[in-house]
Each structure stands twice: as structure tokens, then as C-alpha cells.
Amino acid sequence: MISRKMIGMTKNGSAIRAMFEEGKKMAEKFGAENVYDFSLGNPNIPAPEKVRQEIIDIARETDPMELHGYMSNAGYPQVRKAVAQSLNRRFGTSFSENNIIMTVGAAGGLNVILKTLLDPGDEVLVFSPYFLEYGNYVANFDGILKAVPALPEDGFQPSGKALSEAITPKTKALILNNPNNPTGVIYPEDKIRELADVLEEKQRELGTSIYIISDEPYRELAYDGAQVPYITKYYRNTIVGYSWSKSLSLPGERIGYLAIPDEADDSQLIIDAAVIANRILGFVNAPSLQQRLVAECLEEKTDVDAYDRNRKALYNGLTDCGFECVYPSGAFYLWVKAPDGDDGKFVTKAKEHNILFVGGASFACPGYVRIAYCVSNDMINRSMPAFKALAVEYGLNK
Amino acid sequence: MISRKMIGMTKNGSAIRAMFEEGKKMAEKFGAENVYDFSLGNPNIPAPEKVRQEIIDIARETDPMELHGYMSNAGYPQVRKAVAQSLNRRFGTSFSENNIIMTVGAAGGLNVILKTLLDPGDEVLVFSPYFLEYGNYVANFDGILKAVPALPEDGFQPSGKALSEAITPKTKALILNNPNNPTGVIYPEDKIRELADVLEEKQRELGTSIYIISDEPYRELAYDGAQVPYITKYYRNTIVGYSWSKSLSLPGERIGYLAIPDEADDSQLIIDAAVIANRILGFVNAPSLQQRLVAECLEEKTDVDAYDRNRKALYNGLTDCGFECVYPSGAFYLWVKAPDGDDGKFVTKAKEHNILFVGGASFACPGYVRIAYCVSNDMINRSMPAFKALAVEYGLNK
Numbered sequence: 001m002i003s004r005k006m007i008g009m010t011k012n013g014s015a016i017r018a019m020f021e022e023g024k025k026m027a028e029k030f031g032a033e034n035v036y037d038f039s040l041g042n043p044n045i046p047a048p049e050k051v052r053q054e055i056i057d058i059a060r061e062t063d064p065m066e067l068h069g070y071m072s073n074a075g076y077p078q079v080r081k082a083v084a085q086s087l088n089r090r091f092g093t094s095f096s097e098n099n100i101i102m103t104v105g106a107a108g109g110l111n112v113i114l115k116t117l118l119d120p121g122d123e124v125l126v127f128s129p130y131f132l133e134y135g136n137y138v139a140n141f142d143g144i145l146k147a148v149p150a151l152p153e154d155g156f157q158p159s160g161k162a163l164s165e166a167i168t169p170k171t172k173a174l175i176l177n178n179p180n181n182p183t184g185v186i187y188p189e190d191k192i193r194e195l196a197d198v199l200e201e202k203q204r205e206l207g208t209s210i211y212i213i214s215d216e217p218y219r220e221l222a223y224d225g226a227q228v229p230y231i232t233k234y235y236r237n238t239i240v241g242y243s244w245s246k247s248l249s250l251p252g253e254r255i256g257y258l259a260i261p262d263e264a265d266d267s268q269l270i271i272d273a274a275v276i277a278n279r280i281l282g283f284v285n286a287p288s289l290q291q292r293l294v295a296e297c298l299e300e301k302t303d304v305d306a307y308d309r310n311r312k313a314l315y316n317g318l319t320d321c322g323f324e325c326v327y328p329s330g331a332f333y334l335w336v337k338a339p340d341g342d343d344g345k346f347v348t349k350a351k352e353h354n355i356l357f358v359g360g361a362s363f364a365c366p367g368y369v370r371i372a373y374c375v376s377n378d379m380i381n382r383s384m385p386a387f388k389a390l391a392v393e394y395g396l397n398k
Numbered sequence: 399m400i401s402r403k404m405i406g407m408t409k410n411g412s413a414i415r416a417m418f419e420e421g422k423k424m425a426e427k428f429g430a431e432n433v434y435d436f437s438l439g440n441p442n443i444p445a446p447e448k449v450r451q452e453i454i455d456i457a458r459e460t461d462p463m464e465l466h467g468y469m470s471n472a473g474y475p476q477v478r479k480a481v482a483q484s485l486n487r488r489f490g491t492s493f494s495e496n497n498i499i500m501t502v503g504a505a506g507g508l509n510v511i512l513k514t515l516l517d518p519g520d521e522v523l524v525f526s527p528y529f530l531e532y533g534n535y536v537a538n539f540d541g542i543l544k545a546v547p548a549l550p551e552d553g554f555q556p557s558g559k560a561l562s563e564a565i566t567p568k569t570k571a572l573i574l575n576n577p578n579n580p581t582g583v584i585y586p587e588d589k590i591r592e593l594a595d596v597l598e599e600k601q602r603e604l605g606t607s608i609y610i611i612s613d614e615p616y617r618e619l620a621y622d623g624a625q626v627p628y629i630t631k632y633y634r635n636t637i638v639g640y641s642w643s644k645s646l647s648l649p650g651e652r653i654g655y656l657a658i659p660d661e662a663d664d665s666q667l668i669i670d671a672a673v674i675a676n677r678i679l680g681f682v683n684a685p686s687l688q689q690r691l692v693a694e695c696l697e698e699k700t701d702v703d704a705y706d707r708n709r710k711a712l713y714n715g716l717t718d719c720g721f722e723c724v725y726p727s728g729a730f731y732l733w734v735k736a737p738d739g740d741d742g743k744f745v746t747k748a749k750e751h752n753i754l755f756v757g758g759a760s761f762a763c764p765g766y767v768r769i770a771y772c773v774s775n776d777m778i779n780r781s782m783p784a785f786k787a788l789a790v791e792y793g794l795n796k
Contacts, residue, residue: 006514
């Protein structure tokens with residue numbers, strides 16, 4: 001009776017729910033403190049105290065008609081201006097409020113820009129491993145997502161050559177997720193230049209516009225002083241999607257933006273269409289109170305040092321056990337090789353030690369698993385004996 | 399370069415923006431107090447004071463991880479339970495939290511349920527005049543919106559016979575908007591029974607399920623003691639879409655719900671699929687702070703009396719001028735006949751008197767105009783000489 005597309009999805013959905021239920025049952029059976037759940041990318045650092053205070057101040061001082069009323073579908077002009085100025089200060093860009101559209105999180109923003117750009121059959125590229133939800137977003141508009149593997153032997157850095165070979169006349173966009181979920185890798189400046197050169201060349205060759213959609217929810221989570229290049233400065237057909245879900249620990253509030261620079265081909269047309277897409281997809285506008293909140297918190301930061309402590313504890317702990325891990329430079333994920341290459345088996349065996357993490361098949365990259373370290377440092381320490389036992393079972397580091 | 403669908407929309411979008419700009423220019427030229435803008439359905443009654451206080455209390459007392467974190471894509475269980483219980487108390491329904499999905503406003507909810515139900519080419523019926531955005535929502539999923547005229551000679555009440563004739567084997571849903579935007583009409587209990595009988599008969603005849611999607615943002619805005627039937631009690635294949643935009647004056651916050659009763663065909667499948675649709679359309683979940691807020695304000699009401707005063711002032715004033723108006727029982731719109739049947743000309747002539755309202759062509763019903771009375775009572779009074787002059791121009795009530 002329901003949409004045929006959705007029938008398939010409810011089957012997959014149930015499989016994921018079954019996994020959650022299993023975690024809950026394990027916590028009941030063994031005690032929550034004896035179950036080590038590394039499966040979810042839900043920030044464990046609370047929002048900065050300023051967030052609480054600003055919500056109270058905004059509610060107290062703002063006329064409710066202005067605070068909760070409709071505004072332009074693009075968002076409050078003063079909020080968009082504040083966001084533009086903050087980006088210009090930090091990254092040397094030259095955005096005005098016209099370039100910024102406030103969105104219902106990055107997920108909302110990605111759907112808005114894909115609705116804006118895609119005709120049925122258009123191709124969108126992404127480097128694998130990748131957040132599988134991109135496939136659903138592209139399919140919402142009858143586009144075709146094509147994965148371009150970033151290989152283990154390249155440290156999961158994308159390859160300009162592989163990108164070049166994947167581009168066709170139907171390629172409309174490349175989704176770039178930097179810092180990367182699930183690998184924790186950051187693409188450095190020279191890599192971005194390499195990719196930009198390929199795209200420029202292909203645009204000339206094909207006479208098309210190919211947009212980078214830069215999905216940047218992890219931008220602020222970079223370690224060891226790593227720089228995350230601001231893509232618009234390297235490639236003019238770049239559209240940035242951002243969310244405060246991770247940087248201010250506000251994932252439930254659904255607040256983000258799209259930045260569409262003047263330099264992009266058909267920039268004003270894209271901006272106008274994206275504002276309409278924001279409306280007709282049913283978002284209408286980003287939540288009004290949250291818009292005002294983030295405008296007051298643009299200089300606030302989450303506790304990156306806490307994630308960094310987790311990163312080191314987990315990376316060092318697992319490496320000591322003999323597991324092969326990609327050294328993470330950003331985000332809050334550790335990407336670990338399944339010792340015998342079978343990630344499904346690795347997930348199953350780990351569960352027997354009360355450890356929960358996600359298999360690489362969920363990121364279009366079998367053979368690896370994602371361990372999310374947005375958890376308490378204490379849980380990481382408590383989990384180490386279980387990881388050691390798991391390693392012994394695989395015959396590692398005996 | 400952008401999507402072909404969106405190119406057409408940016409052209410229309412610009413036409414609407416041009417109208418807004420004109421209103422702004424008029425205010426600059428003649429003074430804001432001499433321009434009578436009845437074009438927008440933006441509540442002019444501030445949110446109840448309890449809204450302000452609850453936001454402050456919630457921010458002060460709730461753990462930020464719980465307040466701003468991810469929850470189930472369906473929303474917080476305790477919020478959904480509170481909504482279900484409030485509906486059960488008021489309408490004698492028997493919802494549990496399982497039947498309620500919190501959404502990004504009613505617009506989000508409508509897109510979620512249409513994504514859930516529609517295959518390409520499926521037909522969705524709506525009585526005209528109607529909110530044109532429905533057409534965009536249905537087109538998002540390649541459905542076909544078919545208007546069934548509700549006629550002036552029936553007081554813009556829908557006709558069971560016309561509904562019956564419009565139903566085909568491809569009919570998946572009927573969108574019902576009660577109280578109605580733009581006519582202000584309320585469909586009473588006997589009309590709902592008539593429509594339900596037609597749908598039941600057609601379901602039997604065709605062997606299909608036809609869902610009523612009841613879009614109810616104006617439910618609480620009913621005057622003269624009018625009752626707004628709760629549709630699930632008359633027709634079991636009913637899905638309710640609600641928003642607090644009007645009832646708590648929170649349109650910018652994007653908070654609403656879908657109610658999917660157990661009695662509906664494939665109820666659990668629809669619920670499961672709608673939760674997934676909420677995620678993959680990019681909403682992910684309804685804004686978390688707003689979910690908690692509305693759960694605390696379920697018994698709060700906007701100042702319906704203020705809208706009622708506006709309703710009477712405008713209806714009586716315009717009728718006295720000689721304009722033919724539909725007596726509004728609900729919502730905050732007055733539906734007025736263009737004196738010579740040309741609504742475009744009526745809009746243009748009104749502008750010459752600094753009066754702004756929306757032509758019926760924007761609601762798929764030429765020959766009428768919509769005058770929104772969610773404005774200050776003072777503006778209505780000040781506008782009366784201008785309406786009188788407009789009436790004189792049309793040779794009315796000389």
C-alpha cells in the first residue's frame with residue numbers, strides 16, 4: 001500500500017533497529033557499565049554553558065513575534081550576515097548574507113542543494129568509505145550516487161586519477177566530507193588542489209559545471225594542529241554545507257547552513273532556487289530560536305581536547321592490542337581493519353565481548369569497522385580488557 | 399545548470415518576491431500606517447507568556463545532552479506520549495506514543511507522509527480553492543495533484559459526488575484542510591460523514607486504500623462555537639498532520655506532528671516508513687527544544703477572541719461596503735468575491751488604495767481574493783475608508 005521505495009527501506013530500517021535493541025538487551029543483561037557501545041556518532045560533550053545562557057537571554061529579551069515568527073525562507077538576514085562575517089574572519093572568504101541560507105541541519109542543507117542541482121539520472125560522486133545516507137539523499141531526487149574508492153594503501157586519501165576516471169558528462173557534483181566520517185582522515189591542502197585541478201580540467205573538457213558539495217559538520221574537530229582547507233578558496237564551484245550538531249553539540253536542534261559563493265557558476269540562480277527548495281521540501285526555514293542562538297555562539301567551541309584524549313586512548317590501546325588502525329586526524333571516529341578482513345564477523349565477535357561498533361559494509365567499505373569515540377573516556381579505559389581478549393581470539397599480539 | 403524543475407520555480411518565485419518588494423516600497427512611499435497589508439498568513443498574536451517561561455525553565459533545568467542531543471527519529475517518547483494523551487482527552491481517540499511522529503512543522507509532516515505513501519504517478523485529491531504549496535509537496539514525490547472544486551453555490555463546502563467522480567484506481571490520498579485556507583469555511587460533521595461514505599464505497603469498489611491526509615494547522619481557530627470534527631473518528635484511513643504554528647504562534651520554530659492511527663490500513667508499516675522518511679528527507683527529527691516546549695504547552699491557547707474581533711470587523715465592514723464575502727467560521731482568512739469576477743484586476747485596483755491581498759489564482763480559484771485578518775484590529779479599522787473607496791470604484795453600495 002505504501003511507496004515501493006519505502007517498503008525496501010523499512011526492511012533495512014528494521015535491521016538497524018534490531019541492532020539497537022540488542023545493545024539495550026546487552027546492557028540489561030550484563031549491566032550498562034559492562035557494555036561498550038561505540039556505535040553512534042552522537043556527541044558526548046555537552047553544549048557550552050553559553051548556549052544555555054543565550055537561550056535564556058534570547059527568550060527573556062526578544063519580542064515573541066520576532067523570535068518565533070516567520071522570516072525569509074533563507075533565514076534571518078542578521079543571522080546570515082553574522083555567519084558570513086564569521087566565515088570571512090576565519091577563512092578569508094568574502095561572503096555576504098546573500099551567500100548564506102540557514103538550513104535544518106546539514107542533512108536539510110544537503111537535500112536542499114541536491115534538489116536544486118539534480119535532474120533525474122544526474123550523477124553525484126563520493127569517495128568511499130562514506131556516510132551511506134548520502135545515497136538516500138541523492139535518490140530523493142532520482143540522482144545516481146557513484147562511489148569512488150579511497151584506498152587503504154593511500155591512507156584512505158582520495159585519488160585525483162580515480163576521480164577523473166569516474167567523471168562523465170552527467171556528473172553534477174562531488175560530495176566531499178572533510179574531516180571524514182568514517183575514516184577520521186583529513187584531506188590536506190595539496191590533496192584539495194589535486195582534486196580541484198581534476199575538476200577544472202574535466203569542466204573544460206566536458207563544458208559542464210561540476211560542483212563540490214563540501215559536507216563539513218566535523219570541520220572544528222581537527223587534532224595535532226591539522227588544518228582543514230576551506231574548499232571555496234581552492235575551487236570556485238564549491239557549495240558548503242555546515243551544521244552546529246558537532247561543534248556546539250546541538251544535533252537534536254537541526255541547525256546548519258549552506259554557503260553558496262558568488263564565484264560559483266550560476267550562483268544567484270542556485271541561491272534563489274535553494275531558498276525555494278528549502279520551502280517546498282517542507283523545511284520552510286531553519287528553526288528560528290536556534291538561528292538566533294548560533295549567531296550568538298559563533299566563537300564558541302566544543303571541548304576538542306576531550307575528544308583528543310579519547311582519540312589517543314583508543315588509538316594507542318587498540319594498536320597495542322595489535323589491531324591495525326588508521327591514525328585519525330579529525331572527526332571522532334577510529335577506522336580499524338578487521339583482522340581477517342571480515343568486518344561482519346569482527347562485529348559479531350566483538351559483541352561477544354560486549355563491544356558494539358559498526359561494520360564497514362555500512363559505509364560501502366567492507367573489511368573495516370568504525371569505532372566512534374564520542375563516548376566517556378572512562379568507558380574507553382574500561383573496554384580495554386575486552387578489546388585485548390578480542391585481539392587474543394584473533395591471534396594478535398600474543 | 400540547475401535542475402529543470404527548479405528553473406521554472408525560480409521564475410514564479412521571483413514574481414512573488416516582486417509582490418513583497420512592492421509592498422515594502424509602498425510602505426516607504428506612503429508611510430507604513432497608510433498601507434494595509436492583508437497578504438500573509440503570519441499570526442499577529444504573540445506566543446502565550448507560558449512559552450517564554452517554559453523555554454527559560456527547560457534551558458535552566460534540562461541536562462544539555464538530553465535537551466539538544468539526538469533522539470529517535472520519531473521524537474522523544476515522552477513528548478509523543480503527552481501529545482497522544484492530550485488528543486485522547488480532547489477528541490476521544492485512543493492514540494499511544496507509537497501513533498505520533500514529531501515533525502518539522504506541518505509542512506515537514508506532509509512531505510513525510512507523501513514520501514511514505516506515493517509512487518510516481520499516484521494521484522492525490524484536494525478540494526479547491528487550496529493552498530498551492532500542496533502541489534509542490536505532491537510533485538516532490540512525482541505524484542499528481544488533482545483539484546476537485548468546492549463550489550461557491552455550495553458555500554465552498556466539498557461535494558461527495560464530485561469526490562466520487564474524481565477517484566480513480568490511482569487515487570492514493572485526499573488532502574483535507576479543515577478549517578480551510580483560504581475560504582475560512584469549516585466542514586461540519588455531516589459533510590465529513592458524506593465524504594467518508596464516498597471513500598469507503600470507493601475503497602470497496604476499487605480494492606484500494608485511500609487515505610485522508612487531514613492538514614489541521616487551523617484546528618483551534620474556530621468561531622461561534624463551531625466544532626471541527628476529528629477525522630480519524632469518521633474515517634479510519636486518516637492521517638492527521640498538525641502544527642503549533644498558528645495555535646501557539648510558533649511558525650518560525652517548525653514544530654508539528656503526524657498522527658497515524660492503529661485503525662489505518664498498514665498502520666505499522668506506514669509508521670515505520672514515515673519515521674525513516676523523516677530521516678532520509680533530511681529532517682532527521684523535529685527540533686528537540688521545541689518538542690519539549692510544546693509538550694509543556696499542550697493546554698495553552700492563542701487569543702482566538704482577538705482573531706474573532708478582526709473577523710467580525712472585517713466581515714461586517716466589507717459587507718457594508720457591498721462586497722460579497724464568505725462568512726468565515728474558522729482560520730483567519732476572509733474569502734471575498736471579485737466584484738466583476740476578475741481577481742487579478744481586483745488585486746491591482748486594491749493596490750491603488752494601498753490595500754494588499756492575494757488573488758484567488760494563487761489558490762487555484764480565480765474570481766475571488768483572500769484577505770488575511772491575522773493583523774492588528776487597528777489596521778482593519780484604518781483600512782475601511784480605503785475599502786469604501788474601492789467599493790465605490792466598482793459601483794457597489796452607492
